[in-house]
Amino acid sequence: MADNPIQITKAKSATDIATIVGLIGGFGLVVSAIFSGGSPKSFINIPSVMIVFGGTFFITMMCFSLQEMLRTLKTIMKTVSYSSRDPSEAAIQVLQIAELARRQGVLSLQTLLKELESEPLLHKGMSMVVDGTPGEEVEVVLKKDMMSTIQRHQKSASVLKKAAEFAPAMGLIGTLIGLVQMLGNLSDPSTIGPSMAVALLTTFYGAVLANMVFSPMAAKLERNSGAEAMVNGIYVMGAASVGRQENPRRLEMLLNSVLSPAKRIQYFD
């Protein structure tokens, strides 16, 4: 392959169906369990919905700012239709660029820059290399960039984690309100059951919100951030290697050190 004219492959986009399937499957099971009990209506109570959903929203807003919550929402949307490059593909692309630079000189990368715009970090690194920035400097700047990206993702995940923390707390507060109201008014024993049921609803809502929405979403964000960081790490290695004008074979060996066995590449015979 190393003898063909170099051609940069495109990143494939993949919809992350795991999030959607998991969400639908999980809620489907809960809803069917509710319906199988006969009276689905008893699981809907507007004041309980208000105190758990609204309360969690307002308290999470206290912790952050509205802007950060909207940004998290946007990140969640991106999570559903996630497109992450395959690490192997990224590694091969980086090796193609490194080989081109080795054969035709670093300036020949100029023509590639436009094609790389879909991968901002790689584009930035290669632009720096073309501008003659030394490899060490390229590595320092790209790593800083990568770190700030990871920190931004962690911030979005931390909004969801806080929400996952406050939802059961609001559920508990709602249940305590219901219990105090019920206990202060025990004259008619026939109302105890339904009152208790309503009081428990907020705990139920809180548990569902936290464990079936916020926690998994936060975990997914962190996972996607890790996957992106892996690909970006490959780009940083590649740009630094080209900037240092190293042998692409050494780069291949380094890349294979971070790739999982199943993803390892063999670019040079």
Place this chain on the structure above:
Amino acid sequence: MADNPIQITKAKSATDIATIVGLIGGFGLVVSAIFSGGSPKSFINIPSVMIVFGGTFFITMMCFSLQEMLRTLKTIMKTVSYSSRDPSEAAIQVLQIAELARRQGVLSLQTLLKELESEPLLHKGMSMVVDGTPGEEVEVVLKKDMMSTIQRHQKSASVLKKAAEFAPAMGLIGTLIGLVQMLGNLSDPSTIGPSMAVALLTTFYGAVLANMVFSPMAAKLERNSGAEAMVNGIYVMGAASVGRQENPRRLEMLLNSVLSPAKRIQYFD
């Protein structure tokens, strides 16, 4: 823009309405849930208020000193009417100063120092640069300064976190007192309900205090501290760069590495 006479922009001040809106919204929902139950009076019990609010106050005081608790209160007040510079603005201001220093020499910054007094860290850094301190030394001193600021913020947040830990504990203690009193006196069954209701009130107060006041406040303090650290980090990078007499274009590249994509600046053409 780089050709205009240099003019330092002022930091915009912004009230952080998220804290107030969140607080009012959250408490509004809880209070309306209480009123919708008909007997809001049953949610007020002076001894319960005393043991949870007073107890949390006294135990938190045991952990710290009165002085630290007052300082935390002051920090909370500052949190409500928070004014943090936008990172982009801070970056542009730093670049303006760097360009001025590049064109007219470091001593020309002397005249700017007064204007920078609203941003203590930037002022300190630039004063050091004007005094001829080398860039490395400027960076070391400013980073130490930044670290101590972050530590002070964490201390204030830790006061709130301790309070958030002790409030539910005092609620539990109050509820246990109520339960023991009630159980020792079961002769009249009609009093069981109301006694239980009163016993649960301290748990309710504790949960509300911890989850709707102390925890979100602590999270907000940490978030604001992070935002301030970001802006201060930009000032440190700028002052160190000017102190090392580097090319402002390199500074711009470094600053863009830490700014989020939406906040990135393009100061030089």
Place this chain on the structure above:
Amino acid sequence: MADNPIQITKAKSATDIATIVGLIGGFGLVVSAIFSGGSPKSFINIPSVMIVFGGTFFITMMCFSLQEMLRTLKTIMKTVSYSSRDPSEAAIQVLQIAELARRQGVLSLQTLLKELESEPLLHKGMSMVVDGTPGEEVEVVLKKDMMSTIQRHQKSASVLKKAAEFAPAMGLIGTLIGLVQMLGNLSDPSTIGPSMAVALLTTFYGAVLANMVFSPMAAKLERNSGAEAMVNGIYVMGAASVGRQENPRRLEMLLNSVLSPAKRIQYFD
């Protein structure tokens, strides 16, 4: 032994019976406790099974991707029939190679490479040494490789940890659904007991799944990962030492520093 012609010993494979014995023993005790109560049927409830097992599966899938869950399953299978080299054996093998390289030159290792293929990291390191890579470089590349392996293991363990976190949560959600249904329908007191029993089943399933399957499996994965990292650490030390053409006696001393007292080797006289 140091005077014999060098012969590379093979790694012994050992089935890890602890996992199987523990699993069977634990479940045996639980099942016998259930049977001793007379009515084992009351412990099986299909909707409860669905909501806990299915729910945990779907929510864990939301956090990761189907591919990662399958990979974790494969890793679990490997855990049951685990074959890890004994650290002492690995150390002796490394010393044998180091002595061979010392006596007959690094190139003589060429003939050994094929035999080492069952130990990928050692093979990679020795190939690099034969290719003339300097010892420092060998160490850097192998350590990167080792770190990525550890990270991959931690990812598999984190899938199991998330499942161990969500299983009791789904159990709680199922129990809350059961309680709300029961409390809304208290007319016939004779049904309260059985309804409560069914409601508690999901909590029971969640506790069993989390504490008797997912948590111990995650701990086992981490333990095996640590054992493998220990052996790999020995390979890295060996390859780096051979690459630096150090005295094998120094290598023996270093290896003994990381081996536990009972596993220490005395290869030279």
Place this chain on the structure above:
Amino acid sequence: MADNPIQITKAKSATDIATIVGLIGGFGLVVSAIFSGGSPKSFINIPSVMIVFGGTFFITMMCFSLQEMLRTLKTIMKTVSYSSRDPSEAAIQVLQIAELARRQGVLSLQTLLKELESEPLLHKGMSMVVDGTPGEEVEVVLKKDMMSTIQRHQKSASVLKKAAEFAPAMGLIGTLIGLVQMLGNLSDPSTIGPSMAVALLTTFYGAVLANMVFSPMAAKLERNSGAEAMVNGIYVMGAASVGRQENPRRLEMLLNSVLSPAKRIQYFD
């Protein structure tokens, strides 16, 4: 001030009333809540006291040694009558010494050594400087000293934290004993209430011990340790600076970097 003959100010001693006031206030509220219920006697049960107080004592002793528990007790006593130097005062004292060393030579500090004996770390550092130890060495030794002090404090705090962990556990064990005894003997319904009340007492004792005594004490120890470390950090900076014969103005700048804005000093004009 810099022109006056140098005079070393003494550290002011301050009793830490926050601990005592907090302790008395917290217990006062709990006791008054108990008395307001009418039957304070029902809150005292000797076997319950034995199992929680004694049990916590014995189990904590299992974790440590009697010697360490006594040392922790001594440290707690010191916490109540705590005397920590004000960081500003410490900084000024250090600057006074630095200026003296600058003007009259390092050997002139010989006469000061006796006065510094109340501050062991400063004394040690200045003795080393007078003995001609280079600044880097002074810094290394003092930092090691400071670290070991912090570790010792953390050990004392960890004794209290363990106690705070075991007290509620012993409370739970006591309550379970009470419940099992009560449930096995339900023939006379009139005894159920009082038996439950007694059973709950151990939970109550455990919660009070952990949250109103051990936890706040541990937090206070850590806070005092932090305050002492701050002052010691100033001494280390000072001794190292004098040892390196640096300009005291640079020392002032460094000290102000770690002091909080309100505590900053302006020693030179």
Place this chain on the structure above:
Amino acid sequence: MADNPIQITKAKSATDIATIVGLIGGFGLVVSAIFSGGSPKSFINIPSVMIVFGGTFFITMMCFSLQEMLRTLKTIMKTVSYSSRDPSEAAIQVLQIAELARRQGVLSLQTLLKELESEPLLHKGMSMVVDGTPGEEVEVVLKKDMMSTIQRHQKSASVLKKAAEFAPAMGLIGTLIGLVQMLGNLSDPSTIGPSMAVALLTTFYGAVLANMVFSPMAAKLERNSGAEAMVNGIYVMGAASVGRQENPRRLEMLLNSVLSPAKRIQYFD
């Protein structure tokens, strides 16, 4: 003392009675509370014992291997009859050796090596010094050795911690089994109490096992590991100092930096 002929003092062995006294005291209180209730038999239930003790054993075995559990048991035995050198004694011994090496040359330590065999790390370090290994190398190897020892101790502690985690979980599982069996069979109300009592027994066993056996044992192991690491750290400092042929007075100063004030030594006038 520095003028006497050098004589190496022996380490004193001390039985750690705190563990035994704590264990007996704690269990004594629990047992006496049980007997004071009149019917100690109701606290013994063989199936409950099986599910908690057996279940915890099997699940912990799943996490580790039988070999590791046996090693932990051995370590626990050692904990009971623990003999740790006093740090002061260790420091004095190290200074004696350092002085001997200073006066009569490093080779004179040869004769001491046999006596040092009871302290493996000191023996290893001094052997290396006698063999002419440079001080830096001695420090690196000994620190690696010390780190692996600490890691092995942490592994044993982690076995106990896992057991402390699983014991209450098995208790909960047992209680849920008991509750489900009881609730499915409510026809005879007189059996409810005793059935509940039996169901709670597993929770009781789990709480006792975790909080009165496994947790304190794990804490003790960690504490002993820390004490041993302190003494070993003194040996490392000593061996490195002798290997670097430094002045023993400098070593004394360094040793005093890590010793607690009460343990500080004054070996040289």
